[in-house]
Amino acid sequence: MSLNPDAIKAALRAKVIELAAPLGMDASGVADDDILPATGLLDSGAILELVVWFEATYDIRIKQEEMNIDNLGSINAMTDFLLARKPS
16 A cells, blocks of 8 residues: 555544534644644544544554554654554
8 A cells, every 4th residue: 555645644634624623623724743632623532533533544453552642643643653554
């Protein structure tokens, strides 16, 4: 599978915007390096939904010890984590 970093970031951003909308939040300005839990755009349920979507979309299993801010805290972190796990 060939993974394009820009496409991954665009998909992640779109998902964050989608998950934030029902919470009454406008995430359209989220930056790639914003720490998602700290932005207040997503509640804990939405963050969990984002991680589940990420695993399903990119066919990746995230181990418990990998679930941290360094790997999953921002759009950049999630993209880097995915590319390190599934090099193109």
